[in-house]
Amino acid sequence: MVGQFQHKLSDDMPNFRNLLVSNVAGAEKVITELKRLYRRLPAAIVFRVNNGFETGLSQWKEFFTLQPAMTAVPFFLLTDRVTDRVRSLKKEFPFVDDVITRETFNDLPGKIEFVTRFKNMQQLPPVQQEPALPVLAQKSNRWGYFLKRTFDIIASTSLLLIASPVMLLIAIAIKLESKGNVFYASPRAGKNYKIFKFYKFRTMVADADKQLAKLKHLNQYGNNDKGAVFYKVSNDPRITRLGNFLRNTSLDEIPQLFNVLKGDMSLVGNRPLPLYEAATLTTDEWAERFIAPAGITGLWQISKRGKKEMSAEERIELDINYAHRNSFAYDMWLIMNTPKALIQKDNV
Known part of the structure; x- marks a missing residue:
């Protein structure tokens, strides 16, 4: 019950409990x-x-x-x-x-x-139709995939050419600030749990992965050893000063355009997950998020990116939501709404 209520549910409604909130x-x-x-x-x-x-x-x-x-x-x-x-x-x-x-x-x-x-x-499943309907649906899906892949190739190639001077400057700055590789590459699980090498600009100290276990108590998603597991740490001490800037401006994501060009990912989709996170999402319900392609931006990014109060279940629900609504037209809508989400609201 939302708003200003002056009375409660009647005693004749024993099977209902009401919770009043103001907005x-x-x-x-x-x-x-x-x-x-x-x-x-x-x-x-x-x-x-x-x-x-x-x-x-x-x-x-x-x-x-x-x-x-x-x-x-x-x-x-x-x-x-x-x-x-x-x-x-x-x-x-x-x-x-x-x-x-x-x-x-x-x-x-x-x-x-x-x-x-x-x-x-x-919401009941539709009655079985004539054979012509699934054939049309398959053609529609193939056409949507063709549009999506064509757009990915053209857009990623163009963006890489435009961003190449910026990428060179970022690479030099990373080398000057700290020891280690310019790029960070790690195995990720994408569509249908397909594993590929995922690229980003390095934003952490060189041995960041080895320090992860020490920071579990800072995980914004909680320390739930059962069920879904995501790791994201506010004010992560492993992040370098330049890395903090790259993350908050999303510049660290630019190398993922190579993944898009290779076909590992799409511009729009669900975020590919580290294997230790993907391994916890194998139930019938949660695995639905993996029927959608992996992507750089998506529904989760434009609605909740960088917000500490998001739960693991809420993030999974957004991913499943996108998987069910996945279409070329929906992708274009998400892309148009991505720019306002590029600047994070919190250092995570």
Whole structure:
């Protein structure tokens, strides 16, 4: 229940427990914790119509765009009275399932049950069609792959030519600052767990990998020995002064254009993972992230890059979200939204 509520659920609703938060940001945090701790979604979301509610609905729209799986949760508007403007919101914001008032508030359990059943019916697998349909789908997939690969080759070649003077300057600066190789290469797991050598400019001290075990207690994703494991350390002491600048400006990523040109990666996709991270994502549910190509930028980067509060489960969900929506048109949208995510908000 999101907003200013003056009453709670009736005692006639023993199967429901309500949690009240004041705004959309608070609701997003609660939903994230529900998924992280209990692997559950809320039974419904009730959003109170009051001053500034249209801004709140715009925030919900962005939330559902980034997490389309959440549209399976019934979403209700609670208002004192149903006006023409409130009715029009259902067309403007399609994720709104119904409008309720104080008088109909006690009917909420029945409405939740009805909307949930209706949405589950919509998500049933389609009836088997004529053989021509899968053939067309296969042609569409092949055409999408052709467009994606062609764009990757042209864009990576052009960007490498443009960036070559900058790459030379970065290489010289790395050599002058610290001992070690200019490039950092490590095995990563990409699409379908395919392992390849992944390139970046070196941003850490030469023996950084050997020091990883000592820094587990600083891991921003927590020290969970069970389930998914990601490692990312805020203010990592292994990062050099130049390396910190390269990371925060994403300049350390430029050598990955060679991976794109080779076909190991795409410009857009899910981040290829170090093998110790990929090894923890082998369950049927989590492995879905590996059906998408590995990429330099993607849904995770434009929505959560550099933010310390992100959980491992939230990151996996974003990757799976992209894997299911993967298309050339969606890639172009993500590329257009990448520039504003290039500058990190935290030193991680």
